[in-house]
Amino acid sequence: QVQLVESGGGLVQPGGSLRLSCAASGSIFGLYAMGWYRQAPGKQRELVATITNGGSTNYAGSVKGRFTISRDNAKNTVYLQMNSLKPEDTAVYYCNAARIGSDIWGQGTQVTVSS
Numbered sequence: 001q002v003q004l005v006e007s008g009g010g011l012v013q014p015g016g017s018l019r020l021s022c023a024a025s026g027s028i029f030g031l032y033a034m035g036w037y038r039q040a041p042g043k044q045r046e047l048v049a050t051i052t053n054g055g056s057t058n059y060a061g062s063v064k065g066r067f068t069i070s071r072d073n074a075k076n077t078v079y080l081q082m083n084s085l086k087p088e089d090t091a092v093y094y095c096n097a098a099r100i101g102s103d104i105w106g107q108g109t110q111v112t113v114s115s
Contacts, residue, residue, distance in 0.1 A: 002026040002104050004095045009109030012085055016113070020080040022095030022106060033098050034071055034078040038091035038111075045094065049080060063089075085113045 008020040035050035049069035095106040
């Protein structure tokens with residue numbers, strides 16, 4: 001069973017950058033598709049970006065061109081590089097690992113974009 005721990009959140013000014021990391025325990029990390037989701041106060045959780053175990057990526061329209069998801073299977077880690085941050089990017093960001101029969105979530109990390 002994979003367990004996920006996110007890090008890298010914090011307070012940043014509009015236009016700034018942050019990099020989130022999600023470290024996974026377990027030796028089968030490479031078999032999982034990984035994703036980042038976010039949930040703002042009063043809103044439903046939404047997809048931000050996903051990356052398959054083969055490296056194919058998918059992004060929400062609102063972050064395309066600003067955010068980049070990547071993974072390092074040797075380090076059991078997935079990253080989310082966030083550039084040109086906007087106040088509307090403020091949310092708790094969650095890491096997800098998915099494969100058939102398994103759907104695992106991290107505890108979340110807060111990202112706040114404010115001047």
